[in-house]
Amino acid sequence: xxxxxxxxxxxxxxxxxxxxxxxxxxxxxxxxxxxxxxxxxxxxxxxxxxxxxxxxxxxxxxxxxxxxxxxxxxxxxxxxxxxxxxxxxxxxxxxxxxxxxxxxxxxxxxxxxxxxxxxxxxxxxxxxxxxxxxxxxxxxxxxxxxxxxxxxxxxxxxxxxxxxxxxxxxxxxxxxxxxxxxxxxxxxxxxxxxxxxxxxxxxxxxxxxxxxxxxxxxxxxxxxxxxxxxxxxxxxxxxxxxxxxxxxxxxxxxxxxxxxxxxxxxxxxxxxxxxxxxxxxxxxxxxxxxxxxxxxxxxxxxxxxxxxxxxxxxxxxxxxxxxxxxxxxxxxxxxxxxxxxxxxxxxxxxxxxxxxxxxxxxxxxxxxxxxxxxxxxxxxxxxxxxxxxxxxxxxxxxxxxxxxxxxxxxxxxxxxxxxxxxxxxxxxxxxxxxxxxxxxxxxxxxxxxxxxxxxxxxxxxxxxxxxxxxxxxxxxxxxxxxxxxxxxxxxxxxxxxxxxxxxxxxxxxxxx
Numbered sequence: 001x002x003x004x005x006x007x008x009x010x011x012x013x014x015x016x017x018x019x020x021x022x023x024x025x026x027x028x029x030x031x032x033x034x035x036x037x038x039x040x041x042x043x044x045x046x047x048x049x050x051x052x053x054x055x056x057x058x059x060x061x062x063x064x065x066x067x068x069x070x071x072x073x074x075x076x077x078x079x080x081x082x083x084x085x086x087x088x089x090x091x092x093x094x095x096x097x098x099x100x101x102x103x104x105x106x107x108x109x110x111x112x113x114x115x116x117x118x119x120x121x122x123x124x125x126x127x128x129x130x131x132x133x134x135x136x137x138x139x140x141x142x143x144x145x146x147x148x149x150x151x152x153x154x155x156x157x158x159x160x161x162x163x164x165x166x167x168x169x170x171x172x173x174x175x176x177x178x179x180x181x182x183x184x185x186x187x188x189x190x191x192x193x194x195x196x197x198x199x200x201x202x203x204x205x206x207x208x209x210x211x212x213x214x215x216x217x218x219x220x221x222x223x224x225x226x227x228x229x230x231x232x233x234x235x236x237x238x239x240x241x242x243x244x245x246x247x248x249x250x251x252x253x254x255x256x257x258x259x260x261x262x263x264x265x266x267x268x269x270x271x272x273x274x275x276x277x278x279x280x281x282x283x284x285x286x287x288x289x290x291x292x293x294x295x296x297x298x299x300x301x302x303x304x305x306x307x308x309x310x311x312x313x314x315x316x317x318x319x320x321x322x323x324x325x326x327x328x329x330x331x332x333x334x335x336x337x338x339x340x341x342x343x344x345x346x347x348x349x350x351x352x353x354x355x356x357x358x359x360x361x362x363x364x365x366x367x368x369x370x371x372x373x374x375x376x377x378x379x380x381x382x383x384x385x386x387x388x389x390x391x392x393x394x395x396x397x398x399x400x401x402x403x404x405x406x407x408x409x410x411x412x413x414x415x416x417x418x419x420x421x422x423x424x425x426x427x428x429x430x431x432x433x434x435x436x437x438x439x440x441x442x443x444x445x446x447x448x449x450x451x452x453x454x455x456x457x458x459x460x461x462x463x464x465x466x467x468x469x470x471x472x473x474x475x476x477x478x479x480x481x482x483x484x485x486x487x488x489x490x491x492x493x494x495x496x497x498x499x500x501x502x503x504x505x506x507x508x509x510x511x512x
Contacts, residue, residue, distance in 0.1 A: 010282040013161035018274060020168035027175050041189045044130035047109060048138040060142065063232035065149045066378050067225055069292035072153060081213060086223040088146055088215035095139040102135035126184060133190035140197030147204040150213050153289050159207050161282070163200045170196030235380045246391050246417070250410050253398050261407040264346065267337055268353035268411060275321040276364050283310055284368040291376035307435045310369040315362065315448060320492050322361040323452050327459040329354045331484060334469040335477040344470040352408040360415020363422040370425035373434060382428055390421035451495040458491035459484060
């Protein structure tokens with residue numbers, strides 16, 4: 001398996017999903033605007049979406065994939081199939097009970113999550129109706145996460161990477177086709193979430209069947225593998241919660257700042273999601289199964305080499321993204337957001353947040369590369385401990401920076417906190433001898449620095465003065481930004497080529 005090819009495939013699928021996500025947001029905004037009904041939907045979808053992030057895509061996958069890969073490598077196909085059956089059966093039962101509870105107690109859930117809605121009976125009622133349709137999404141998406149863990153373990157990376165596209169398509173189709181036929185058109189969004197969850201699960205089932213890993217109902221909660229997964233999920237859940245807690249606290253800080261601060265941070269964060277999703281999540285996903293294989297085989301040399309490859313690829317692709325967002329922040333924000341009620345004053349404030357976020361982009365993505373170095377060894381506690389330290393320091397920096405940088409200070413604290421987390425993870429791997437850097441890092445970094453300088457100068461010269469970007473003009477700006485990005489890429493990769501970098505130098509085979 002060529003890891004560079006797998007990365008390109010996974011990232012391209014993620015890019016397609018992100019593009020459709022932006023289209024989905026635009027269609028929802030155009031069809032429903034921003035008001036009481038959309039508030040009701042976002043509140044109703046918040047809880048199942050939060051459970052998805054905490055449980056399905058977070059704690060469960062971090063605990064499940066390393067043990068599943070170990071079973072595949074050490075105990076063979078039949079034992080692996082049995083583990084999948086037992087895990088899926090227990091998971092499905094828990095999810096069904098959780099879903100039923102969410103549907104039955106929907107009024108109480110809305111009362112707890114949005115108590116302000118109780119003053120408006122109509123808004124409260126539609127929120128309850130929306131929640132009862134959207135809550136089963138957690139059932140479907142958690143089973144999708146289980147299927148994705150199996151598929152990634154067997155190196156079918158593109159299937160889970162493509163799957164989110166179906167959710168965005170479901171939202172778009174329901175907003176456009178179903179909404180006009182409903183008495184409460186906003187209910188179409190709830191059905192979009194429900195049908196999107198079903199579509200994602202159904203899409204993955206044939207691929208599981210071809211692998212011979214389609215789960216069969218088999219009840220055995222005392223299975224040793226299942227019990228190990230449950231034991232690992234505890235600290236993993238704490239680790240995943242740290243990020244959500246940090247986001248919540250940052251939002252609380254932002255609520256004390258001038259009106260618009262939360263939105264400015266949101267728009268800057270949306271831009272940050274592109275490189276973090278395309279590079280960080282994709283790299284972490286493809287590295288983990290191979291790391292588990294090397295750890296299972298006791299091959300510490302290849303384990304260390306794989307981490308070294310991941311770090312070099314991270315710097316090679318993440319640093320130019322950070323430079324590009326910092327230098328070309330005005331063209332980026334203008335092209336994507338400058339229209340309607342988003343004004344030039346907002347552009348400058350989002351630019352400030354984006355500049356601050358870009359400082360920590362490499363740290364944000366490096367965490368997703370370094371943490372699997374622990375997960376593959378079934379060490380979940382160490383990343384959790386480092387994340388808690390980083391969270392604490394981030395809040396200290398929030399309190400300090402927001403006093404003179406306002407919302408941009410919160411973005412800077414988040415970025416620096418990610419760098420601290422990455423630094424702690426790297427130090428732990430080095431200290432324990434798990435990762436031993438390969439020769440050539442000094443020359444690699446020097447050549448990378450020259451290429452980054454060429455990129456920055458090119459972008460600065462070609463983007464021109466800021467004034468034209470402050471006038472709305474989507475078509476003109478898209479063409480200019482496209483040319484700017486192309487010129488920057490040519491400058492960066494052209495300089496690397498002149499300095500001796502070759503694509504085949506970064507090609508690497510993963511463990512099968």
